[in-house]
Amino acid sequence: MTERLYYHDSNLHEFEAEVLDVMSAPNSGSRPAVILDRTAFYPTSGGQVFDTGWIIADQQKLRVAEVVEQEDGAILHYLESAPAMEKGGRVHGLIDVERRRDHMQQHSGQHVLSAAFVRLFNMATVSFHMGADYCSIDLDTKSLSSDQVQAAEALANDVVMENRPVAIRFVTPEEARNLGLRKLPPMEKDQLRLIDIHDFDLTACGGTHVSGTGQIGCILLRKTEKVKQGWRVEFVCGKRAVATARRDYATLTEAASLFSSHLEDVPQQIKKAQEETRASRKSREQLLEELADLHAARLLAETPESTGRKVVIRTYPDRDLTFIKLLAQRLTRQSTPVVALLGATSNPPALVFAESPGLPFDMGALMREALAQLGGRGGGSKEMAQGGPGKVEGLDEFLTALARRSDLG
């Protein structure tokens, strides 16, 4: 059992300890680890992630990469490199202060926010997650409106501004029962650690917390999302809130400069751009159809009829599948029966084989035959087939030879 110095003082960033155990790799494939008799390093638990920092022994300064709690109460400090220390040796521990402060801001912010949702809407927090970028709580509620989110955010920030004292208290489970805790933990321990935000929230928690709510900085609520057990609310506190707002502002500024508009006008500009895109797509489709009509007419005029049908073979270096499909439809809808073998050689390469209704050939089979030689995938019905050829060099000659071999006309 490691003595947890952080239980009593979240601002303790340095400590002395004795080495109880040194392990080269406590779990298969893991880093080396040490167990100390006491530690200020917080191990991942209760939604809060671990501290990092350094353990210094003699001349060695070892980076603490991860801290975990074992079932027997011992705290494992995983190190980035193998320690040259022995059982019984003395070490000096150093917490990464920047990371610890961030975790304190997020975790204390979570307590304030969870209490705000209870006070305003009687919505209990069922879980808390602290990520590298943002944190989230899951609320036990069937619905959550944006007005409710804003009201909870406002109350939480009021509590921050009031800079209420945050105290750590230890009580027995019996005492805890009569204190009206926001959440009662399982009562298997003989002592409970409580985090007491003066006149606002009292809850059992093992985490590292600020000593006054003012240290949380602002609390910014972001995405909300319906989840299985209720509603998830993402939030960021303190310096993270500033960093997040800064990032959002940079994104919005970049979007605004692309539109040469003010920040507030970006949504309107996007709407306008979407409408323009829709309109230009429609006009492009119309033009493409007209172009296909013209091409079809010209190809039919150029192609002589033989044995009661015309065979049109053509490849295009600058057209795509959509265009050659349109063209194939038009060619095969004429009064004279037509077999069309069309190719597009770029963006990406495509083949379309089509025949007028009533002709005896099988375009699907012909496509499979062509792709067996060219590589690529595709298929289709008796009258229309399409594919993506693996190679396109000499495609025109290939299609001419294919038509001749297959007795198309």
Ligand SMILES: [Zn+2]
């Ligand atoms: Zn907590």
